[in-house]
Amino acid sequence: MVADDYYIGKSEFAGSLMRINDLEFQVLIPSPMSTTRRDTAIKVRDFYRAGGTVIALRRLPYNSVETGRDDAELKAILAGSV
Secondary structure (H helix, E strand, O other): OOOOOOHHHHHHHEEEEEOOOOOOOOOOOOHHHHHHHEEHHHHHHHHHHHEEEEEEOOOOEEEEOEEEOOOHHHHHHHHHOO
């Protein structure tokens, strides 16, 4: 399944599972991207903290929709320090 910001945003967690509608996932593989929403990054971080597996390919986003290039808050979210 391909899940964009909309579906990630409405996902729920059940232990280490991410639930989107009636589907459950143990692994999330975000596509390589330079820009994402902060709330999407928070969902991904929270899924990881709940025990889910996140496999990042090539790079993590460093620009946010909210503030643009080299968003320090986005970097902190993805580093797990926020």
